[in-house]
Amino acid sequence: MAIATPPPAYESEEEAMILDMVRTLVAERVAPRAAEIDEKGEFPWDIKQLFAENDLLGVPFPAEYGGVGGSFVTYVKVVEEVAKACASSALIIAVQELGTLPIMIGGNDEQKRRFIPKLASGEHIAAYALTEAGSGSDAAGSMKTRAVRDGDSYVLNGNKIWITQGGVADVVTVFAVTDATKGPNGIGAFVVEKGTPGFSVGKLEKKMGIRGSPTVELNFVDCRVPAANMLGPEGDGFKIAMKVLDKSRPGIAAQAIGIAQGALDYATQYAKERIAFGKPIAQQQGLQFMLADMRTEIESARLLLYEAARKCDAGAPDTTEYAAMAKLKCGDVAMSVTTDAVQILGGFGYSVEYPVERMMRDAKITQIYEGTQQIQRVVIARKMVGKWSPPKA
Ligand SMILES: Cc1cc2nc3c(=O)[nH]c(=O)nc-3n(C[C@H](O)[C@H](O)[C@H](O)COP(=O)(O)OP(=O)(O)OC[C@H]3O[C@@H](n4cnc5c(N)ncnc54)[C@H](O)[C@@H]3O)c2cc1C
Incomplete structure (x- = not known):
């Protein structure tokens, strides 16, 4: 079934080149493997290799340590593109970032030179x-x-x-x-x-x-x-762990928004083709309202995600709360949109022969890992009102 996602807005020529390449790789190599990767439940070494060969595991890391030297905005867009087709594959890129960031953030120059080049190239995981x-x-x-x-x-x-x-x-x-x-x-x-x-x-x-x-x-x-x-x-370990999450949560938000967009694209196309009561179900206003709400939710969550990634790039003082808000919003949108996508496909949505049930199962984890949705709220609210300690007697 044709994918209907409009092309993303690019922020630089380098980003356009990377994302055009990613879209091609996803269409030709990742999307055809997605159902099988889910069914077998095995780490897709071929996809990891594909990403390594195309420098997709080192996008946000500095060139001096063997990375691409791209922005966090580009990085989250890469994760998003892959997640439209396969959340497990997108996670390879996101966790390479999560696992490398402690060294980027807390490591000295010798440690960075020792570990990061092989991680950025994908030789190491x-x-x-x-x-x-x-x-x-x-x-x-x-x-x-x-x-x-x-x-x-x-x-x-x-x-x-x-x-x-x-x-x-x-x-x-x-x-x-x-x-x-x-x-x-x-x-x-x-x-x-x-x-x-x-x-x-x-x-x-x-x-x-x-x-x-x-x-x-x-x-x-x-x-x-x-x-x-x-x-x-x-x-300093815990401080490093938390600083890592500020920069890795947008990657999970990107995984979430990619899953949501993939599900919406599929459901939209399906609704245009499925006939009920003598016309495509997409012509029923009840379903049009669902589709419109799904798109609006995705677009608004994506704006927040890109803003959080820009905060990471700028080292902005409010990066922590933006990263938490992006993960909170995008995770919830992924869950609601994928659930609605299953609904739009009716009984077929419940079948493993169609991708939306997988997308719904994959969406759930984005509300749990790298801090649950409740913990994101704790982080956001604490930045707003501070942490209270009882006055000393
Ligand atoms: C598939 C998967 C992959 C993961 N990958 C990694 C990884 O690579 N590295 C890693 O270190 N961890 C990883 N995790 C762990 C993940 O980050 C934790 O599961 C998550 O942080 C929640 O912790 P918990 O499961 O112990 O839940 P708990 O902390 O036991 O929470 C249970 C429930 O209580 C709620 N809760 C807890 N405290 C509060 C509070 N103060 N206010 C309100 N509600 C609260 C939670 O939101 C949740 O709903 C992974 C988890 C999964 C499932």
């Missing part, structure tokens, strides 16, 4: 390991993984869960408590390389959506990591 069984939304308060200094190393013990690409990653940034008396200021960030003794991959999760994205448990048993792999000063 990155992951970001913050969440634990007992610590998701309350990431700092309940973290149990420990890192204890021993000579020139830190010894890590603990478990992380829900780690996207953790099992296929070459480089994982792991957040671990270095001083339990200091709360969020007693957490370190450590780059753990694949094959490090004591580091192993546990259970592979079976999931509702993004089934081509492997999500795993990671275990650390007396895992000795060189102190030279710690990012920033010892207690």
